[in-house]
Amino acid sequence: MSSPRSTTRHAWWVAFLAGMVSYLDAGAIVSTGTALVLYGQAFGFGIETIAPLSSLLTFSIAAGAVVGGVVGDRIGRKRTFLATLSLFVVGAAILAFSPGIAWLYLGIVLLGFAAGADLPVSLAMVAEAATDDNRGKLISFSHFLWMAGVIAVFLLGTVIGGLGELGARILYGHLVVVGLVVLVLRMRLPESQAWKTTTTLVAVEGAPRARELLKPRYLAALVATALFYSLVNIAANINGQFGSYLYVEVAGVSVSTSSAISLGIVLVSMAAVFFMMRVVDGPRRMVWFAVMAAVSLVAFLLPATLGVTVVTLMVFGVLYSIAGAVAGEPMYKVWSQELFPTSHRATAQGITIAFTRVVAxxxxxxxxxxxxxxASAIFFLMAATSLVAFLIGILWIARMPKATDDDPALRPAYDGFDPFVDTDTDAAATQR
Structure with a gap:
């Protein structure tokens, strides 16, 4: 019999090891942005090659998310994320030791596909190791790890940025090393007990039926979370891809100044995630969501109405980094765990993640x-798409019932058994 304290420690350990895919995902995206420029100088290519390689990474992540989600629901969380992380290490190694352009294409495809395939499965693993009291907190922690990946690459880039081709190899080599360490540690994790229990009880031959997601209740949740995430991510993606360009080419500051400001804003955002972790499992979650949605809109409208300057970009960055930690991607991750049952959770997330990446x-x-x-026009676009996303979250998603694994729409009821409840430590909770 495990104690509540040991169960909590185990849940945090799972959250760290499974959530490290967010670190690696961010590392892959940010490293590729820098490494391709450095490889371009060595291999003799420019934007005509960098642009399609960057797009290839995005679409590979989308394809991987769909496949990984389905496979994760079929064969289990552990086997899937061990395979995907192994493939990630192979892709990063190919990029680290690439002798020419052709190998970059292969490495990008493998790296993106593996990162995308790992994301929905790992998030499901975290949710299933948690309890009702800390599930949102542990899921939000993955966003903290995502930003840690960004910071790690930023700091590494400041050291190796002048090394040319060698710098690019070091950036990808960093992903190989971190990926291998996480892979070895993941091997010791047990399979998700919730997934094992659900697989045993679901009367399905072979695998969960993805078509169950087309039933009204789950289709509504699928559409709502896909729309929310894709719309709210448009602003985040624009800010990530073109933030430096706006600082340098529009506001007129140096690249080093832009990088320093961006690093400071990421640190603010990391602090904001801790606030999200404190409120996400509480009764005032949606109050804070609405407040931060309003702060986001103010952030967008400042440069949109006052012009794109260093000051407006900095104020925008600080406000948006705080608000986005609550009314952005972290909330999508939490809702995605709550609105879908164990047997279909990874599949649903894979679909919505893929849709969002394609839209981006x-x-x-x-x-x-x-x-x-x-330049001001893009901030009006960010405000408009985010406003629609916020309305979807407040008026639609927040009113949806949480999924349960004894839903008769999925299988015959089995006496209200809840695989999220530790029956050894909280027997009363199973009498629901």
């Missing part, structure tokens, strides 16, 4: 033209 990739193609039309 398509919208990103039009942003340079919009900036050329007028």
């Amino acid at each position: 990739g398509v919208v990103g193609l039009w942003i340079p033209s919009l900036i050329a039309f007028g």
Whole structure:
């Protein structure tokens, strides 16, 4: 019999090891942005090659999310994320030792596919190791790890940025080392007990039926979370991809100044995630969501109405980094665990993550033209898409019932058994 304290420690350990995919995902995206420039100088290619490689990474992540989600629900969390992380290490190694352009394409595809495939499965693993009292907190912690990955690459980039081709190899080599360490530690994790229990009890031959997600209740949740995440992510993606460009080419500061400001803002955002972790499992979650949604809109409208300057960009960055930690991607991750049952959780997340990445990739193609039309216009776009996302969250998602694994729409009821409850330590909780 395990004590509540040991159960909590185990849940945090699972949250760290499974959540490290967020660190690696961020590391892959940010490292690729820098490494391709450095490889371009060595291999003799420019934006005509960098642009399709960057897009290839985005679409590979999307494809991986769909496949990984389905496989994770079918064969289990542990086996899936061991395979995906192994593939991630192979992709990063190919990029680290690439002898030419052709190998970069192969490495990018493997790296992106593996990161995308790992994301929905690992998040499901975290949710299933948690309890009702800390599930949101542990899921939000993955966003902290995502930003840690960004900071690690930023700091590494400041050291190796002048090393050219060697610098690019070090950036990807860092991902190989971290990936191998996490892979070895993940091997000692047990399979998700919730997934094992659900698999035993679901009367399905072979695998959970993905078509169950097309039933009204789960289809509504699937559509709502996909729309919320894709719309709220448009602003985050624009800020991530074109933030430096706005500082340098529009506001007129140096690259080093832009990098220093961006690093400071990321640190503010990390602090904001801790606030999210404190309120997400409490009764005032949606109050804080609404407050931070309003703060986000104010942040967008400052440079939109006052013009794009260093001051407005800095104020925007600070406000948005705080608000986005509550009314952004972390809340999507929490809702995605709550609205889908164990047997379909990874599949649902894989679909919504893939949809969001595709939307981000398509919208990103039009942003340079919009900036050329007028830099303020992109902030109006960010405000408009985020407003729709916030309304979806407040008026639609927040009113949806949480999923339970004894839903008769999925299988025959089995006496209200809840695989999230530790029957050894909290027997009373199973009498629901």
